[in-house]
Structure formats: C-alpha cells, structure tokens
Amino acid sequence: MMIAFAIYFLILGLVCGSFFNVVGLRVPAKQSLIHPPSHCTSCNTRLRKRELVPLFSYLFAKGRCRHCGVSVSPLYPIGEVVTGLLFMLMFVRFGASLELLTALLLASLSIIITVSDLKYMLIPNKILAAFVPLLLISRLLHHDQPLWHYLIGALLGGGMLLLVHLVSRGQMGLGDAKLFFVCGLAIGIPHILVAMLLACLAGTIIGVALQLLHLVKRKQPIPFGLFLALGTLAAYLYGDTLIEGYLNIIT
Structure with missing residues (x-):
C-alpha cells in the first residue's frame, strides 16, 4: 500500500508540476493562467490533450513541437519530474500526516519560484x-x-x-x-x-x-x-x- 501511495504522489507531482510551470512562466509576465490555453510559444498552435501529458508528451515528441518542429525548453519536463520526485519524497518522509500539507506546499513554492527565477530572474x-x-x-x-x-x-x-x-x-x-x-x-x-x-x-x-x-x-x-x-x-x-x-x- 505504501508503494501504491508513493506512486500516486509521484503522478500527482507530475501533473502539478505541469501547472507550476505555467504559473512560474506566466505570472511574472503578467499573463493569465487560463487564456490563452496551452500552446506552442513559437507557432502559437493550441496543444491537444495528447500533447499535454506530463513528461511523456515531451519524450514522445523528442523535445520538439509536433507542428513547427521547434525545440521545446527542457525546463518543462525537468519541472514536472522534479515536482513528482519531491511530492513522492515528502509522502515517504511524512506519510499521511498534517505535516505533509506543509511539505507539499513548500515543494510547490520551490518549483514555481525556481521556474520564474531561472526564466526571468524574478x-x-x-x-x-x-x-x-x-x-x-x-x-x-x-x-x-x-x-x-x-x-x-x-x-x-x-x-x-x-x-x-x-x-x-x-x-x-x-x-x-x-x-x-x-x-x-x-x-x-x-x-x-x-x-x-x-x-x-x-x-x-x-x-x-x-x-x-x-x-x-x-x-x-x-x-x-x-x-x-x-x-x-x-x-x-x-x-x-x-x-x-x-x-x-x-x-
């Protein structure tokens, strides 16, 4: 059961990491988190659901946009993987406790500000x-x-x-x-x-x-x-x- 929950938090972290990338990249640029929907920043093509699967979409597309072929920043999959690993680590460390809430919040904050600071130094x-x-x-x-x-x-x-x-x-x-x-x-x-x-x-x-x-x-x-x-x-x-x-x- 412990392993199953650890895998759950790993997957949860991958999904949350995808969103944290958006927050870290859009908020400093004073952009909406909702509009426009996820799109290629090069050709502005709206991404389909299969292109939004955390980590795997990047790997299957070999790190490139399927529409224009431009390389996608590795910051996206790295942020997702690190978030997933951090979420899993926090669960393994604290288990199903109230302290886990603080742990996940701290991990989330760390990812978002790291993305923002690396991209904009802000x-x-x-x-x-x-x-x-x-x-x-x-x-x-x-x-x-x-x-x-x-x-x-x-x-x-x-x-x-x-x-x-x-x-x-x-x-x-x-x-x-x-x-x-x-x-x-x-x-x-x-x-x-x-x-x-x-x-x-x-x-x-x-x-x-x-x-x-x-x-x-x-x-x-x-x-x-x-x-x-x-x-x-x-x-x-x-x-x-x-x-x-x-x-x-x-x-």
Whole structure:
C-alpha cells in the first residue's frame, strides 16, 4: 500500500508540476493562467490533450513541437519530474500526516519560484502572497515547535537577506528576501539558519563551476532563488540530522 501511495504522489507531482510551470512562466509576465490555453510559444498552435501529458508528451515528441518542429525548453519536463520526485519524497518522509500539507506546499513554492527565477530572474510578489496564508493555515493545523519559532524564522530569514540587499545596494534582489521570509514561516528557527548556510554553499559551488566552464562571466548575476529553495528543502528534510552531526563534531 505504501508503494501504491508513493506512486500516486509521484503522478500527482507530475501533473502539478505541469501547472507550476505555467504559473512560474506566466505570472511574472503578467499573463493569465487560463487564456490563452496551452500552446506552442513559437507557432502559437493550441496543444491537444495528447500533447499535454506530463513528461511523456515531451519524450514522445523528442523535445520538439509536433507542428513547427521547434525545440521545446527542457525546463518543462525537468519541472514536472522534479515536482513528482519531491511530492513522492515528502509522502515517504511524512506519510499521511498534517505535516505533509506543509511539505507539499513548500515543494510547490520551490518549483514555481525556481521556474520564474531561472526564466526571468524574478520572484513575483503575487506568488509569495498566495503561499503566505496557505502556510500559515498549515502551520496552525500542525507544528512541531511553538508557533513563535516559525514567526522568528520568517523575520530572521527575511531580515538576513534584506540586510544583504541593503548592504549590496540591490545586488541581492529584494524578492529573495521576501522568499526567505516565507520559507522561514514554513521551517522556523533554527532550520532557517541551516537553510541559509546550505543556500550560500550551493550558490558558491555552482557559481564557481559555471565560471570555470565559461557558462557565466565573472560578476554576472545568477538567480539565487534556486539555491534558497534547495537550502530550504534540505534544511526542512534533514536539518535536525545536520545540526546534530555538527554538534557532535564540536563537542
């Protein structure tokens, strides 16, 4: 039964991931989520139902539009697959519990803002504002820590990056600070501190690797929302283990 439910959440994630791609691509561009219906962005041909099956439509079409032959961005299937895997992981980790609601919301937010930040280097206020009440409700329904831990986590997360934004004179986007505020609301303190360290570590390693591969130039801005999402998810899932391991090393 556990395997059946895990597969269900994998499929659910694939379907939701397809929608999250739309949200992440259309909201920053101030486009409707409904109109126009899904279409090829090159030839504007409306896609048929068989062309909207998450992941498989991309694979069967070999990554190209069936009508004009233009390559389809791999961002679409990657977003769907990662969402599916995250949903399945969250179910395996938390099972059929109230905490699963927060886990799925956090995974959903991470995918949407990553798509948006990678495409436009923008984290829209509308997306963050939509998740704040949802995460507040999920935390009211279930919390492992006192509620003030999550409030402090939000203020600390947003405050840290707001300070960086001010000191760097805007080199760190204000959207990152707002995103980390929302992340802190979900994972609380001390996990938001772990998330910050992991995000900076991931950003440094990947940033240096991209420069060495000559994929980006020195001082070229790269979207940091992805790394904040990675750090937050890792801290949320494995923060206690990481903190315990660190304390064992220093004591």
